[in-house]
Amino acid sequence: MAPVGGKRAKKGILERLNSGEVVIGDGSFVFTLEKRGYVKAGLWTPEAAVEYPEAVRQLHMEYLRAGSSVMQTFTFFAGKDNLESKWKDVNEAACDLAREVAEKGDALVAGGISQTSLYKSHANKLEIKGVFRQQLEVFTRKNVDFLIAEYFEYCEEAVWAVEVLKESGKPVAATMCIGPEGDMHNLTPGECAVRLVKAGLEPRLATRWDIQKYAREAYNLGVRYIGGCCGFEPYHIRAIAEELAPERGFLPDASEKHGSWGSGLSMHTKPWIRARAQKEYWKNLLPASGRPHFPSLSKPDA
DSSP: OOOOOOOOOOHHHHHHHHTTTOOOOOSSSHHHHHHSSSOOOTTOOOHHHHOHHHHHHHHHHHHHTTTEEEEOOOTTTOOOHGGGGGGHHHHHHHHHHHHHTTTTTTTTTEEEEEESSSSSTTHHHHHHHHHHHHHEEEEEEETTTTEEEEEEHHHHHHHHHHHHHHGGOOEEEEEEEEEETTTOOOOOOHHHHHHHHHHHHOOOOOOOOHHHHHHHHHHTTTTOEEETTOOOOOHHHHEEEEHHHHHHHHHHHHGGOGGGGGGGGGEEEEESHHTTTTTTHHHOOOOOSSSSTTOOOOOOOO
C-alpha cells in the first residue's frame, strides 16, 4: 500500500468522525523536546515555540509524516499563570507553527489548553477561567479548527475549561490524567466522564508493537480519534497509522523508510535474529519491563 499522495479538501473534525474516518492525533511535545534539549524539566513550559521554532516545526513535521491527522498547538502550560508576559507570544507562535505544518498535508489544527498552576493553591473559578479565556482569544484569532482541554487532574477545573472553550462555537474535546481511582478529589472515572459530558462534552516506554495492539483494540472498541501524550514519539504515531492503514486506505509517508513488524531484521546475519522478523514474534513477546503480569526476566532466544 503506497503512501497517500496529493491534497484533498479538508473536512472538519466532527465531519471526519461522523463519517467513520479514523483520526490520528499527534504525540508528546513536552517530553520529546525536553529529551532533545529544548524544554526544561520541571517547568514543562513551551517557550521553545518562540526560542527554537525550528525544533517545534520539525517535530510537527515528524508527526505529520508518521500519519497524524491533527497538529496540536504546543501550548501546554502556556497560560499567563505559568508564562507571565511571554504567554501571548508563545501561544501565537505555536498556532502559526502548527498551521504551517498542517497545510503541508491533510491535517487539522487543534488549540490546546491544560490545567493551571492556580487551581491547587486557590480554586478561584473566575481567575482560572480568565486564564483559559486569554488563550482562547488567541486560538480564535488564529482560527484553529477545534479545541482540546488536556491533561486535567481535577474534574472541576476540566469542566471550567470546557465551559470556556465552548464559547468559541468550535468543537471541543477534553482529556484527564487520572487512574482507576479517579481524579485528585477522588471522583471516580465514571463520575468525571458524566460531569464532562454535562459540561458539553517517570513513564514506561511502550514499543511500536505495543502501540499497534493498542490502536487495534481501541479501533475495535469504536474509538475513531486515537493519539498519544507524554512519551509518545513520532514512531508511535506511525505504528497507529500502519496498524489502521487498511481502514484509512493509505500508509503515512514515513512508512517508506520502515518495514512493519521488524521485517528489517530479515537481513541479519544471525538466524535467531532473523526469526524475529515476523508479526507473531512481536505480538507474543513478553518483555521484562516491570509491568503487571510481565515476567521479571525475558526468555533468551539462544
